[in-house]
Amino acid sequence: MEPKSEVVIRQHDYLSGRVLLVNAPTDDLLSNLAHDIEPVLWTWNHNEFLFFQNQQANVHFGVDLPEGNFDQAIVFVPKSKELLNYILHNLVSRLTKGSSIFLVGEKKSGVERAAKQLQPYGPTLKLDSARHCQMWQMTIESTIKTKALADWAQEYTVTTPNGELSICALPGVFSQNRLDIGTAVLLPFLSQVTSGKIADFGCGAGVISAYLSKLNPKNRIFALDVDAFALASTQMTFEKNNLPLEQLEIKAVSGIEDAPLFLHAIVSNPPFHQGIHTDYNASENLCKTARRHLKSGGELWMVANRFLNYPLLIEQNFSRCTTKADQQGFKVLFANTQKNLKEER
Template sequence: MDPRSEVVIRQQDYLNGQVLLINAPNDQLAKNLPSQVQASVWTWSYADHQSFQSAGINSHFSVEFPQASFDQVVIFVPKSKELLNYILHVVVSQLTLGQSVFLVGEKKGGVERAAKQLLQYGKAFKIDSARHCQFWHMKIEKTEIHKPLDHWLKNYIVQVNQQQLEICALPGVFSQDHLDVGTAVLLPYLSQVKSGKIADFGCGAGIISAYLAKLNPNQHIFALDVDAFALRSTEFTFQKNDLNLAQLHLQPVTGFVDAPKDLDAIVSNPPFHQGIHTNYDASEELCQLAKKHLKSSGELWIVANRFLNYPPLIEQSFGQCLVKADQQGFKVLYACANRVS
């Protein structure tokens, strides 16, 4: 069990009634709480959501607070300070004065910093420190009127050749307030991508998806991400740029295995972080499985840090891997399926 969950169990006597576990780790915590606790989970990770549901745990996959009544919430500290600000806001706008909010997180994950964010809504007390984690308690002394989701967007302009896009990103989404270097290296090559049915794996704020849609209004873009905030950000980006939402197919995925088949192209700045930890599983799975999801002449386009050893994985599957660019510490990698139909 995750050490943060172990700390919650150590202090389970504080919990009672309908308890919402927010951003909970993918484990059996909800099943291991005492009988006086009826636990539900609010997660924006589709992989975790699927796992919770399979385990018979009541799970809500959304960017919004679940439509239900709760007596208490336990917030597992997210990586993003801005995302925690959003979560705290929606919590205090949905609960009432005097209700309990608990905060748990790893010391190396910034739990002490996060605990200071509680202070805008009430006094916070540390009630446990164990397993390199801390557990905090706050009773709500100040509530807020709920602000709509678009209040939390950050917007910035991306210029590529003659095309301009305004990017909209919600808290916690990769590269929320600026264009990351890897995507900047990849974007000029998107005009070479085969048109048709295209998957953008790890769509983030929708920069790649929107740019592909702007280049060709006949594209069908499948924006794939495990994160509900990323999928919603991509939708906001399309709306902001007056792009045709009929071109956009938003699809939550547990990994690349859930991607559509018979694609003309796969384009990705693949993710390699999971919370505060580095995790290459999703991007390595993409390199290994991509060919099975492409048409016989389909293409794979990836941008990745120069130090990541993706070319051999791609070569094992495709038989070849071309380096289209090597700039600013990033490589643009290309492979063509060339399967005999």
């Protein structure tokens, strides 16, 4: 069990009734809660959703709170300060005056800083500090009215060879304030991507998906991401730029294994973070198994940090990997499923 969960168990006597667990760790916490506590989970990570589903837990996946009323809420500190603001605002708008919101997190993930975000809503108290974690309690003093989801999006403009795009990014989404360097390096090459059925793996705020739509209105684009806030951002970006929604199919995925088959192309600035931790599994699996999802002659376009060994992984599975660009610390990599001369002999 993670230390964060152990701290919650240590303060078990504070918990009662229908309790909403937000961003909970994927461990054995639920099986250690008392029988008179009714836990409901809220996650925006599709992998975590599947984990809790397998535990037969009452779990909700999405950008909004689960339906119903709650007596209390426990928030496990997310990486993003803006996302925590969103969570707290929505919890306070749903819970009644006098209810408690508990905040739990590791010191290295900034739980003390995060605890200050509780203060606008009511008095706070540190309940515990153990195992390099802390648990705080805030008692709601007054209720507030929920803000619309669109009000939480940050907008910025991306200049492309085919005109400007307005990007909408919700809290916690990768590169929320500006275009990241990797995608900027990749963008000029998107005009070379074969048209047709294209997957944007790790779609984030929808920069790549929107530009592919802008390049060719006949493209069928599958925006794939583990994060519900990313998927919602991509849809908002399409709507903001008046791009045809019938072109777009949004899908929550655990990894590239959930992508459609017989794609003409997969384009990706792949994710490599899970919460505060670095995790290259999703991007390495993309290099290893993307071929299975491509039709004959299908293409893989990918941008990645220069120091990563992705060209070798791609070469092992596609027979060949071409570096289209190497600048600002990033490489644009290309491969396709056409057989090489050795295979044809």
